[in-house]
Amino acid sequence: MTLATPPVGEPRHRRGSPRGTGAFDRSRRRLYLPFVVPALVLYLAFVIGPTLAALWISFHRWDGVSDMRWNGLDNYSALFDDPTFRTALANTLIILVVAGAAIFAISFVLTMIVREMRGRSFIRSVLFFPHIVSAIVLSIVWGFIFEHNGTVNTILSTVFGTEPIPWLNADNLFLMILIGTVWISTGLYVTIILAAVDRIPRYFYEEALLAGANAYQRLRFVTLPLSWDVISVAAIFWTISSLKIFEFIYAFGGTTNDMPPPAVWNSALFVYGESFGGRSPSYLFGYASASAILMLVLFTALIVVLRRLLRRDSIEF
Numbered sequence: 001m002t003l004a005t006p007p008v009g010e011p012r013h014r015r016g017s018p019r020g021t022g023a024f025d026r027s028r029r030r031l032y033l034p035f036v037v038p039a040l041v042l043y044l045a046f047v048i049g050p051t052l053a054a055l056w057i058s059f060h061r062w063d064g065v066s067d068m069r070w071n072g073l074d075n076y077s078a079l080f081d082d083p084t085f086r087t088a089l090a091n092t093l094i095i096l097v098v099a100g101a102a103i104f105a106i107s108f109v110l111t112m113i114v115r116e117m118r119g120r121s122f123i124r125s126v127l128f129f130p131h132i133v134s135a136i137v138l139s140i141v142w143g144f145i146f147e148h149n150g151t152v153n154t155i156l157s158t159v160f161g162t163e164p165i166p167w168l169n170a171d172n173l174f175l176m177i178l179i180g181t182v183w184i185s186t187g188l189y190v191t192i193i194l195a196a197v198d199r200i201p202r203y204f205y206e207e208a209l210l211a212g213a214n215a216y217q218r219l220r221f222v223t224l225p226l227s228w229d230v231i232s233v234a235a236i237f238w239t240i241s242s243l244k245i246f247e248f249i250y251a252f253g254g255t256t257n258d259m260p261p262p263a264v265w266n267s268a269l270f271v272y273g274e275s276f277g278g279r280s281p282s283y284l285f286g287y288a289s290a291s292a293i294l295m296l297v298l299f300t301a302l303i304v305v306l307r308r309l310l311r312r313d314s315i316e317f
Helices: 021-057 074-080 083-114 120-132 135-146 151-159 173-198 202-210 215-243 247-253 267-275 285-310
Strands: none
Touching: 021 285, 074 083, 074 285, 083 120, 083 173, 083 215, 083 267, 083 285, 120 173, 135 151, 135 173, 135 247, 173 215, 173 247, 202 215, 215 285, 247 267, 267 285
C-alpha cells in the first residue's frame, strides 16, 4: 500500500495542525476574555481579597475599632490551648464524618428505592424540599417536633405510654443537630446520586441479571463504578458544605438573645462567637481570623487527600 503524496507546490502540514489553527485559537481566546474577566475580578474581590485580609488580621490583636497590634503567631498558638476551639473542631469533624456517612448511606438506599417507583419526580421533589427551605424555618420545625410536648413525645406517650424524653437538653442537643443536618441534606444527595444512576444504560443491569448477579453485586460492580465520578464530586461538595453549616445550629441550639452553648459549636459558630461577642472577652477579630485560616488550611489539605483517595479511572459508556 502506498501513501498518497500532496500535489506539487502544496506544503505538507503536521497531522492535527491545519493551517490557521494558531490564529483561530487566538480569536477564541479573545472571545472568552469578556466572559472570564468579570468573573475573575469578582472572585479576586470577594474570595481571594477577604481571605488575604483575614490572613493579615490573624497576625494581630484587633477589636475592629482600635489600632491593630501585631502579635505574630500568638493567636494560632492560643487556639491549641483553647478547649472551646478543640470542641468546635471535633464537632466539625463529627458532622463531616458521621453525618456525611449517614447522608450518603441513606441517599443510596433511597436512590435504589425511588428509581424503581412511579412518580419518582414528585418523590424526589419532596425529598429535596428541606434543602431549599430557610434553615431558620427548619430549625423552628425541628424544635417543634422534638420539644417537651412536641410531635415525637406525643406519639411516644400515646402509643407506648412513656414519659416525655428531653430531646433538646444539653446532653442530647448535638445529637439532634446531627440528625437535623442529615434530614436537611439527604434530599440534595439523593437528587445528585439519582441523576448519576439514571444515566447508566439499562442493558448493563440486564446483562448483570443474566450473569446471575444479585442486588449487592449489581450495586458494587455496576452502579458504583459507573457513577463514581459523580459520587466523588458529591463527597467533595459535602466536605466543603460541612465546614459552612451555621444557620441551623445557631437557630436550633440558641435562644432569642443567646447563642447555642459552646458544647455544640462548630468552626463557623466559633468564628462568629469570637468575633461578635459570644464569649468574653469579645470582638477578638484577630483570634477569630486565625481560627478561620487554620480551618481553611485543614480542610484544603483534607480535600486534596480526599481527591487522591477517590481518584479512579473514568469509565465511558
